[in-house]
Amino acid sequence: MISRRSLFAGGVGLGMSAVLGVPPARAAARRAPLPDPFRLGVASGEPTPDGVVLWTRLAVDPIALDGLGGMPDRAVPVQWQLATDENFRHVVRRGAETARRDEAHSVHVELGGLRPGAEYFYRFRAEGELSPVGRTLTAPAPGVRSRALNLSFTSCADYQAGWFTPYRRMAEDQPDLIAFLGDYIYEYGDYKYPVRDQAGGECLDLAGYRLRHAQHKADPESQLAHAIAPWVVVWDDHDIENGWAGDVPEQPGPPFLRRRAEAFQAYYENMPLRRAQKPDGSALRLHRSIRWGAVANLHLLDTRQYRDLYACTGRSGTVGPGCQERFAPNRTILGQEQEAWLDGELRRSEATWDLLGQQVFLMEMDWTNGEGKGYSNEGWDGYVASRNRLTAAIDAYRRNAVVLTGDVHSHWAGEIKRDHQDPESRPVAVELVTTSVTSAGNGLDEYPNTQVLLDENPHVKFFNGRRGYVRTRISRQEMKVDFRSLSRVTEPYAPAYTSGSFVIEPGRPTPNPA
Template sequence: MITRRSLFAGGASLGLTAALGAAPVRAAARRAPLSDPFQLGVASGEPSPDGVVLWTRLAMDPVALDGLGGMPARAVPVQWELARDDGFRHVVRRGTEIARPEAAHSVHVELEGLDPGAEYFYRFRAEGKISPAGRTLTAPAPGTRSRALNLSFTSCADYQAGWFTPYRRMAEDQPDLVAFLGDYIYEYGDYKYPVRDQAGGECLDLAGYRLRHAQHKADPDSQLAHAIAPWVVVWDDHDIENAWAGDVPEQPDPPFLQRRAAAFQAYYENMPLRRAQKPDGAALRLHRSIRWGEVANLHLLDTRQYRDLYACTGRSGTVGPDCLDRFAPNRTILGQEQETWLDARLKDSRATWDLLGQQVFLMEMDWTNGEGKGYSNEGWDGYVASRNRLTAAIDAYRRNAVVLTGDVHSHWAGEVKRDYADPESRSVAVELVTTSVTSAGNGLDEYPNTQVLLNENPHVKFFNGRRGYVRARLTQQEMKVDFRSLSRVTEPYAPAYTSGSFVIEPGRPQLNPA
């Protein structure tokens, strides 16, 4: 059972925090009794003013190589209940869903008719066992201006690269909402010197992706973060294959759309998504908006599925200023339909803040030290016209836009210019880039070339190269941002510290030191 007080004080009632004081062990040795079907924990997501999605997936053996979690090849009834209190004395809803083998025994309970801006607790029962309990929230009612949003966001969780302690530290902040901005899993095969051993090889089929998701969900720190608050998620490349772009894989891969369909299916099965996000083969509409009263709209974007191929080289990488293809007027990173949808959302928005949750650097960034310039054609620098259309919309509709970005395994913060070709161009938005959960190992606070990059990109104001997450508190008056970093993830339970803090004010798209 979870409350704000008891989640970390007691822990044992969760059925997943008993390891708080335990000595770390290799992942391959940590297996719960095979009679417990709730070894992947619970989660919730997609909050609306009157509803939320409750999720679990049954698995008696999370690392079973067939990806089916050691479950029998039959449908399993799963009872669920929703209560106003963590003791489940005041149950307001209950029901039964069927966990089916063709959906990897996952359950998505899509609730409606709940109270807006309310805290609830939920749990499941199946095969004679009761799941850990989770805490969730509904969004405030439309027009609500007094309810702050406490948001945490992160990206890039590579199981082999380290321990998921950033998830634990994020859960300790007790956010209202968690946004995950891509690379929830990594499709890679085994590393030569992993920090933790993963099960299975490279993800190529449905069994492989299901197995990789299950091992992530079985991690106790991951389970803490999923149980404390509702999540909203978007993918990046490693959720499917490194550096894929639209229908084109990184490597020659004849059955890529078949592989993509398998990855999409496993992604839906393992995330607290609505039926609207259920895949249709190799297609899944992931872009959508989450509204938090009149304080904030969170627009979740998909920069992978609809993008044009990488400029000039056809492969992701750094290109020079002579790569004129990146300026082509019809190039898009979002696709025409998603661009039109986002423009309409920004035009119609009445919230104080419009947050754009997406995957890759939106700001212009010269990655070449010293003379010469080099731009990543994988980020929005490879799709300049697409970026210009977005910044023009933000400017025209006078939105207080803050871009939330993942991908690069380090913290960054900067100001988005209306036109980077004009040195005097004004800022129209702020970009906050979260580091990774574990990807790229421990990292450093600062690298030898950090100051050079900051000097050559004066609109970029902050960098930190450790692992961690970002937490933000949004009100009508301001957005307070803390970059949270950990000194190490190659060993578990490192403390988190604030490596940078900023305040953003409505009508002033700039970073002010807190």
């Protein structure tokens, strides 16, 4: 991306006021300027055919322990521009927002009235400083089938565990859309032997969550990925607390609903979300759909906020075949309202593909090697009836469904059966699981028990245990999938390589090796 210094090297003589159309008298009357307030970069998200969200958050000291980025106790005017070229010779929209202290000086600009399927560039100005330039796109118009979707997705970015090189490699692909599928931050305190030192201890309050988000956004690799394309995000457990389920925390501590409300507030402040996702105390509706013409609908799911408590043990873990609670017909991982919403989205869909962006393994997985069986009660194996209702809907509405999953810090591809309890059941969807950005360290391509797991779960077709992301190209004819892996993240700038490639065809719910 072109830096703000080089971008304006030839036109600084006009002055910052003229560049952004601010009246000189107003600019001269402002307070003494702050140091560079754009140390958290810029981002965009939530594309529609006529709009997108532009985001920034002002901070002069990203790791200030109060979580407020070293900003003064006052509102700060922020101007923005949107152009059709990265040199901003053709500015098509401009405006101003106010960054307020009670929202950690974050800015969410919701734009409408833009051209469908178009590329735009944007920037901000505050306190006499210009932000980096971001690139964004609007979605194709409804009914357009000729525009493919280049979608990349990943999850699980633990600052202490490694360098965010996968973000850089993802940005180098220049995707149309990036989906982040949970654990954008980790709430943990300090590790004994971290790869990188994080600021602050365990996130327990609003200041702690704001600080952790700010340190992630200040990372240069993170800034590259956020500036290259619009993002859509959903959370998992570590965005709030490890292993939380509905209103129940994993461990005793601060009143959980208060902690959840403060984590939700920081999440909204630091993500390019719409006002529709602004939290109401400890509630935030995160499930929604992103439509890419008639090629794909991306349905983003929340498997944390509305789920029933973990089957048999009350805590996340592995349970044996004797755990009958996981089959209870009224158990749900999505909650009744979200289940009904998703059923309606699938029933009404006219896109070639329906993508489900979510957090935890959906296909059945026996994690016990050899004799006996063991299932994670944290994934959909702990909510079998909920899974069967979803697979029944996919089957009944004849959708080409592909589930995009995070959480497990490794790459997987496999088939989702109509009913995993029936040996004769046929596949109705494909699941693609992305590895982590850094969580769990470097990993390995294969582990000693990899082949055993694959043999005991024949519907699973691929595994890779390195860090990285998944790159896809989705058209009416096919969905091409590349699992991108890095040999290391404990040192920066490792190259990415393709550890597995697959093609999925409409009407054939299986990942075929490319």
